[in-house]
Amino acid sequence: MRDTGPGITQTVLRNLFIPFFTTKERGTGLGLAISQSIVQNVGGTIHVQTQSGSGTTFTIVLPVATDALITPASGTHAATVA
Secondary structure (H helix, E strand, O other): OEOOOOOOOHHHHHHOOOOOOOOOOOOOOOHHHHHHHHHHHOOOEEEEEEEOOOEEEEEEEOOOOHHHHHOOOOOOOOOOOO
């Protein structure tokens, strides 16, 4: 995901994935912490690139389950990855 906003300050960036940290008046600070936990639990990573005045890019990298694509379990259909 990419935006064209003001970017993220270094102070906020250091705390971005800490539970209950928020810059919003009505935020819970759980969204990115939960997202990171889910992604890490499946062996993935979240990368953040930000530049002041130019916006921020979040990249989520997930592992590929090639075994499931090659030998589907009984009663299931193989998925096609493009």
